[in-house]
Amino acid sequence: MAKTGPVQFYRQVRQEIAKVTWPSRKETGVTTIMVFIFVVLMAIFFLIVDQIIGWVVRLILGLGG
Numbered sequence: 001m002a003k004t005g006p007v008q009f010y011r012q013v014r015q016e017i018a019k020v021t022w023p024s025r026k027e028t029g030v031t032t033i034m035v036f037i038f039v040v041l042m043a044i045f046f047l048i049v050d051q052i053i054g055w056v057v058r059l060i061l062g063l064g065g
Contacts, residue, residue: 004012023031057063
C-alpha cells in the first residue's frame with residue numbers, strides 16, 4: 001500500500017466529502033423524533049419483560065406473593 005502525503009490525503013478527503021449527500025434539516029428532525037419514539041417504546045417493552053421475568057423468578061423461588 002502506497003504512502004500518501006498530507007496534501008494528497010487532504011485532497012482525497014475533500015473529494016470524498018463532496019460525494020456525501022447530507023440530510024436536510026427536516027429529515028434530521030424527523031429522524032430525531034423517530035429515534036426518541038423508538039427509545040420510549042423499547043424502554044416500555046423492556047420494563048414489561050423485566051417485570052414478567054421478575055414475577056416468574058419470584059414464583060419459582062417462592063419469594064413473594
